[in-house]
Amino acid sequence: MNGAVDPSIVSPTDPSTVSPARSAGISGHSFLAAKAEGRAALVGYLPVGYPTVAGSLDAFRAICGDGDNPGVDLVEIGLPYSDPILDGPVIQRAGTRALDRGLRVRDVFTAVEAVRSAGKPAVVMTYWNLVDRYGADTFARDLANAGGAGLITPDLIPDEGEDWLAASEAHGLDRIFLVAPSSTDERIRSTTAVCRGWVYATAVMGVTGTRNAAPSAAPELVARLRELAPETLVGVGLGVSDGEQAAAVSQYADGVIVGSALVKTLLAAEDAGTPDDLTALRRVVADLAAGVRQGGR
Numbered sequence: 001m002n003g004a005v006d007p008s009i010v011s012p013t014d015p016s017t018v019s020p021a022r023s024a025g026i027s028g029h030s031f032l033a034a035k036a037e038g039r040a041a042l043v044g045y046l047p048v049g050y051p052t053v054a055g056s057l058d059a060f061r062a063i064c065g066d067g068d069n070p071g072v073d074l075v076e077i078g079l080p081y082s083d084p085i086l087d088g089p090v091i092q093r094a095g096t097r098a099l100d101r102g103l104r105v106r107d108v109f110t111a112v113e114a115v116r117s118a119g120k121p122a123v124v125m126t127y128w129n130l131v132d133r134y135g136a137d138t139f140a141r142d143l144a145n146a147g148g149a150g151l152i153t154p155d156l157i158p159d160e161g162e163d164w165l166a167a168s169e170a171h172g173l174d175r176i177f178l179v180a181p182s183s184t185d186e187r188i189r190s191t192t193a194v195c196r197g198w199v200y201a202t203a204v205m206g207v208t209g210t211r212n213a214a215p216s217a218a219p220e221l222v223a224r225l226r227e228l229a230p231e232t233l234v235g236v237g238l239g240v241s242d243g244e245q246a247a248a249v250s251q252y253a254d255g256v257i258v259g260s261a262l263v264k265t266l267l268a269a270e271d272a273g274t275p276d277d278l279t280a281l282r283r284v285v286a287d288l289a290a291g292v293r294q295g296g297r
Contacts, residue, residue, distance in 0.1 A: 025174035025197035026149035040250035044072035045259030049098030064118035079126035116147035125152035140167035150174025192229035243291030250295035
């Protein structure tokens, strides 16, 4: 034994049996690298397929950074679904256009490869029905082969995730589940116990979207996570829109997740008749990257 916990003896309901190295998985190491710099990691979400598949690949490369812009630390690739339960109007609009323009599930693996080629880790976020129809093990295999780190499943709870737990274990992928301010202590314990990589803390109730201030429920939720699952890395999402908010959230979270603020720039560019113009996207990412560094702990 090298000190790591044998997966065969890890209790699915006891987070104390999960070693920090194991629970960090693949994507969690981007959080740990940022923490070593005294800051939170920046996680950027964009949907594959918008404005086109090729255009989305350019956008993913742009948020990975270049030159003096460090970009995001981890890319969250959204795979649009026709009946999203958490997506706000901005992300829904982009996702609907991507689907209308012929997006296929396998396009997400091309996006993962593009992000990895740009030097950043990638996780996929999508709804369980798409993975289930594709085949959980087949999806995990193809995601791993593309270089993906893992999957965020907003509508799948661990109690109903036996197929994904098995597939992610078989292919060495992170599994990132969600907790919310309404989650009970027992739900937080049981969810974080089977997460690998980090846990996604939804800081506000309801659908995604930018807000004028950092969510007030977020610090309390993260404090509960620190108490109930102290070895679990925590990413906070749903609401962050600029560098000032990112700096505030980075004071207590391990990762700051931003989606709608990035997608808005792509929608505005297309509406202006310049869908290939990523200037605004790069500017927002630069502001957010400066924010998590300003808010260093």
